Amino acid sequence: xxxxxxxxxxxxxxxxxxxxxxxxxxxxxxxxxxxxxxxxxxxxxxxxxxxxxxxxxxxxxxxxxxxxxxxxxxxxxxxxxxxxxxxxxxxxxxxxxxxxxxxxxxxxxxxxxxxxxxxxxxxxxxxxxxxxxxxxxxxxxxxxxxxxxxxxxxxxxxxxxxxxxxxxxxxxxxxxxxxxxxxxxxxxxxxxxxxxxxxxxxxxxxxxxxxxxxxxxxxxxxxxxxxxxxxxxxxxxxxxxxxxxxxxxxxxxxxxxxxxxxxxxxxxxxxxxxxxxxxxxxxxxxxxxxxxxxx
Amino acid sequence: xxxxxxxxxxxxxxxxxxxxxxxxxxxxxxxxxxxxxxxxxxxxxxxxxxxxxxxx
Numbered sequence: 001x002x003x004x005x006x007x008x009x010x011x012x013x014x015x016x017x018x019x020x021x022x023x024x025x026x027x028x029x030x031x032x033x034x035x036x037x038x039x040x041x042x043x044x045x046x047x048x049x050x051x052x053x054x055x056x057x058x059x060x061x062x063x064x065x066x067x068x069x070x071x072x073x074x075x076x077x078x079x080x081x082x083x084x085x086x087x088x089x090x091x092x093x094x095x096x097x098x099x100x101x102x103x104x105x106x107x108x109x110x111x112x113x114x115x116x117x118x119x120x121x122x123x124x125x126x127x128x129x130x131x132x133x134x135x136x137x138x139x140x141x142x143x144x145x146x147x148x149x150x151x152x153x154x155x156x157x158x159x160x161x162x163x164x165x166x167x168x169x170x171x172x173x174x175x176x177x178x179x180x181x182x183x184x185x186x187x188x189x190x191x192x193x194x195x196x197x198x199x200x201x202x203x204x205x206x207x208x209x210x211x212x213x214x215x216x217x218x219x220x221x222x223x224x225x226x227x228x229x230x231x232x233x234x235x236x237x238x239x240x241x242x243x244x245x246x247x248x249x250x251x252x253x254x255x256x257x258x259x260x261x262x263x264x265x266x267x268x269x270x271x272x273x274x275x276x277x278x279x280x281x282x283x284x285x286x287x288x289x290x291x292x293x294x295x
Numbered sequence: 296x297x298x299x300x301x302x303x304x305x306x307x308x309x310x311x312x313x314x315x316x317x318x319x320x321x322x323x324x325x326x327x328x329x330x331x332x333x334x335x336x337x338x339x340x341x342x343x344x345x346x347x348x349x350x351x
Binding site: 176 | 297301304305308311312315316319320323326327329332333336337340341345
């Protein structure tokens with residue numbers, strides 16, 4: 001659930017103002033929807049990596065759950081990274097306000113929700129969604145009851161809390177709902193756009209070109225160099241952290257069962273274990289007179 | 296490969312999806328909210344079957 005909520009977080013409070021809403025005869029809509037949605041000034045920072053990290057930190061502190069925080073972060077980052085695929089892109093490295101965009105499919109939020117849906121489900125965005133649906137179908141085991149009970153239910157204590165009120169059967173339906181919703185709405189929008197309304201598919205790069213898409217300016221070479229630098233720095237930090245953790249793990253003492261069979265635990269680092277060639281309590285080594293019988 | 300029981304469960308979800316898609320194509324407002332989808336799924340995949348089991 002936190003992963004799903006994280007994936008909605010960037011658009012959760014803002015999309016209504018992008019598409020516009022009528023309240024008591026008064027129409028509320030951003031004067032420049034693309035700028036409001038993805039830009040600065042605007043709420044484009046909601047599609048940045050930093051925003052996800054800050055919210056994930058708050059989730060961790062408020063709910064005291066690392067798994068909720070990490071799940072939320074994965075969901076929010078997935079949304080922010082995916083939206084770089086369109087023609088407006090996202091300010092991924094906010095407060096740096098440059099838009100990272102790959103121009104694979106048209107951004108059409110300014111045309112209203114129905115045209116936006118028609119455009120999205122006619123271009124490469126629709127194909128990108130299909131990739132994840134097929135991946136989900138290949139991973140069907142994660143949707144089974146046994147997988148839910150063994151891995152999901154036990155990993156997150158909120159399921160246990162919810163189980164005090166509703167049955168596991170209902171929780172299983174909630175767990176499956178995100179995949180059900182994603183797949184069903186993909187089929188429904190595709191049918192609506194192409195069977196009911198006959199919008200043409202345009203799977204060319206940047207399509208569909210029949211919609212008046214919003215665009216961000218292309219990156220300059222210094223901006224490209226800046227992006228490459230940030231990504232390289234991020235990767236270097238991640239690799240160094242990984243190496244540090246590995247070293248720490250090697251230096252940490254772990255409990256090994258004494259190899260003489262006495263069922264006592266011997267505390268050694270993995271390096272010591274390898275050097276000695278096994279784990280024995282003092283005096284339990286093979287050939288030692290003090291070793292217990294049966295050793 | 297999935298077992299027969301797992302296939303039967305999957306077929307139930309496919310049927311629920313077909314109805315959801317049909318409603319969504321006719322009334323697109325139905326497609327916009329995940330929570331509407333969740334409520335629909337809880338109704339057809341949990342509440343109705345649980346009610347039917349209780350009656351029969």
